[in-house]
Amino acid sequence: MKKEFKVISELILQNSKVLDVGCGDGELMKFLKDNKTTKIRGLEISKNRVQNCLSKGLTVIEGNAENDLQQFPNNSFDFVILSQTLQAFLDPEKVISELLRVGKKAIVTIPNFGYWKVRLNLLMNGTMPVTENLPNEWYNTPNLHMCTLRDFFNFCSKREIKIFKSLALKNDKALNLSAKNLAWRNLESQLGIFLIEK
Amino acid sequence: MNKLKQVKNIIITKPQKLDCGKEISNFPISYETYGTLNEKKDNAILVFHALTGDQFASGKNPITNKDGWWSYALGSGKAIDTEKFFVICANVIGGCMGSYGPSTIDEETGKPIGTNFPVITINDMVNAQYNLIEYFKIDKLFAVIGGSMGGMQVLQFVSNFPDKAHIAIPIACTSSHSAQNIAFNELGRQAILADTNWKNGLYEQNKTSPDKGLAVARMAAHITYLSKKGLQEKFGRKLQERDDLKFSFDADFQIESYLRYQGSVFVDRFDANSYLYITRAMDYFDLSKKFNGNLSAAFSNTTSKFFVISFTSDWLYPTAENREIVIALNAIGADVGFVEIESDKGHDSFLLDVPDFLDTLGNYLKTNYKTVNEKRI
Numbered sequence: 001m002k003k004e005f006k007v008i009s010e011l012i013l014q015n016s017k018v019l020d021v022g023c024g025d026g027e028l029m030k031f032l033k034d035n036k037t038t039k040i041r042g043l044e045i046s047k048n049r050v051q052n053c054l055s056k057g058l059t060v061i062e063g064n065a066e067n068d069l070q071q072f073p074n075n076s077f078d079f080v081i082l083s084q085t086l087q088a089f090l091d092p093e094k095v096i097s098e099l100l101r102v103g104k105k106a107i108v109t110i111p112n113f114g115y116w117k118v119r120l121n122l123l124m125n126g127t128m129p130v131t132e133n134l135p136n137e138w139y140n141t142p143n144l145h146m147c148t149l150r151d152f153f154n155f156c157s158k159r160e161i162k163i164f165k166s167l168a169l170k171n172d173k174a175l176n177l178s179a180k181n182l183a184w185r186n187l188e189s190q191l192g193i194f195l196i197e198k
Numbered sequence: 199m200n201k202l203k204q205v206k207n208i209i210i211t212k213p214q215k216l217d218c219g220k221e222i223s224n225f226p227i228s229y230e231t232y233g234t235l236n237e238k239k240d241n242a243i244l245v246f247h248a249l250t251g252d253q254f255a256s257g258k259n260p261i262t263n264k265d266g267w268w269s270y271a272l273g274s275g276k277a278i279d280t281e282k283f284f285v286i287c288a289n290v291i292g293g294c295m296g297s298y299g300p301s302t303i304d305e306e307t308g309k310p311i312g313t314n315f316p317v318i319t320i321n322d323m324v325n326a327q328y329n330l331i332e333y334f335k336i337d338k339l340f341a342v343i344g345g346s347m348g349g350m351q352v353l354q355f356v357s358n359f360p361d362k363a364h365i366a367i368p369i370a371c372t373s374s375h376s377a378q379n380i381a382f383n384e385l386g387r388q389a390i391l392a393d394t395n396w397k398n399g400l401y402e403q404n405k406t407s408p409d410k411g412l413a414v415a416r417m418a419a420h421i422t423y424l425s426k427k428g429l430q431e432k433f434g435r436k437l438q439e440r441d442d443l444k445f446s447f448d449a450d451f452q453i454e455s456y457l458r459y460q461g462s463v464f465v466d467r468f469d470a471n472s473y474l475y476i477t478r479a480m481d482y483f484d485l486s487k488k489f490n491g492n493l494s495a496a497f498s499n500t501t502s503k504f505f506v507i508s509f510t511s512d513w514l515y516p517t518a519e520n521r522e523i524v525i526a527l528n529a530i531g532a533d534v535g536f537v538e539i540e541s542d543k544g545h546d547s548f549l550l551d552v553p554d555f556l557d558t559l560g561n562y563l564k565t566n567y568k569t570v571n572e573k574r575i
């Protein structure tokens with residue numbers, strides 16, 4: 001399983017209510033269901049993936065985070081997970097506020113545009129970066145709103161969102177991430193994992 | 199009608215109060231079962247049929263000699279696997295396949311009850327079928343499943359009996375019949391009422407039969423079960439066994455011939471009065487009415503796990519209406535999964551060979567049956 005999922009699952013308390021937004025084929029959901037909590041739901045936009053999840057006995061709803069989070073009441077989940085999709089939304093700000101309305105806490109992971117290879121790519125080639133984590137060209141990327149770890153820190157402080165815990169993944173190694181080491185982590189890591197609350 | 203004497207039925211002696219206020223008792227519910235009820239009685243599924251269905255969901259229907267209406271989904275090795283599950287399917291009250299309905303013979307007069315039959319509701323149908331669960335001494339069903347009007351019965355069942363089914367699968371349905379749904383049903387009813395052979399519902403007594411009216415009702419309804427794209431692909435403007443237009447009102451087009459055929463075979467197996475009563479029951483269906491419009495409240499005590507399924511090309515019970523059920527369930531934190539299956543076969547998709555639908559349904563039942571049993575151990 002992806003290291004990212006292992007880190008996410010460590011942030012989740014036993015028997016808590018969890019919503020996985022953009023749950024894909026349900027890999028993380030399945031892991032959490034077997035190890036952490038049976039009270040887990042998923043939201044997924046792709047029909048095929050929803051069918052796969054439902055076939056595995058996972059409770060998943062076909063829908064899109066931008067429109068379909070509305071149906072969940074305030075604080076109906078202990079944790080809402082959004083893994084590497086924030087940058088693909090038209091309105092990431094609205095999605096974050098919805099995550100924090102529906103969930104008491106949210107776990108958001110973001111591919112780091114501040115990663116040194118990305119920076120170097122733009123600096124040296126003068127073209128939009130294409131890396132293992134960001135494999136698409138500018139004209140076909142689903143990523144509309146790329147940000148860096150520092151951007152996300154700044155966003156949270158501007159919107160008065162508390163960062164409860166944050167981690168950075170560097171080549172599948174989980175490192176602690178804080179305001180103190182942000183400059184360095186923002187350069188060396190591919191992924192940021194944030195546990196946030198309002 | 200003599201053949202109907204051979205169908206399985208139980209006589210419900212316990213009085214049942216209907217929504218219209220009338221009380222009925224000593225009435226028959228005819229049913230069929232598939233598979234075997236296991237010792238723990240934990241493998242039972244109650245399947246509800248749609249408007250023109252009956253208890254013969256699978257295998258050969260002994261009355262019509264046609265395949266059961268859900269043969270694609272139900273049977274040995276199928277999505278609803280009768281090797282594993284014990285499936286009960288009953289004819290709804292108001293129906294014409296042996297259950298208490300307008301064609302039931304009134305013992306006093308020796309004639310069909312006809313329009314003296316009380317107006318019934320989906321709630322009445324479900325309450326009547328509940329007797330079967332008691333009859334088989336099943337404490338809790340593994341699942342309740344149904345499409346279209348069958349889906350409405352699923353919703354009504356879990357609302358009435360919140361702890362009697364582990365899994366509830368309403369398919370291609372609605373929690374409240376829309377104006378468009380009512381309009382189409384009214385069209386069908388008016389076609390029957392306009393047939394002079396209907397004779398105020400006493401056609402048996404008058405040795406007539408409102409076949410024309412019932413056939414037109416079926417033709418109109420049949421169009422609503424298909425999609426524009428499906429019709430276009432299957433028929434387009436193709437002509438029926440002729441090279442050119444005949445400049446008459448014969449069935450020039452294949453689609454006309456097809457609809458006429460659908461209408462004509464329908465009258466052989468369905469009772470016109472039943473059609474009136476069952477469409478009326480559908481029109482009266484509005485699950486949230488009793489709860490002041492709050493659909494969530496209809497499910498407030500539910501312990502069931504839900505799986506709502508809709509189809510992309512279904513415009514009779516469109517995805518948006520199915521989604522309202524999902525939203526109401528999510529609002530109370532119920533366990534609900536939802537998927538819209540891609541299909542161009544229209545509302546009828548749930549009855550047809552739609553592999554994505556059948557696979558998802560089958561896997562869902564299989565996995566959840568395992569989980570439900572593990573939990574109990």
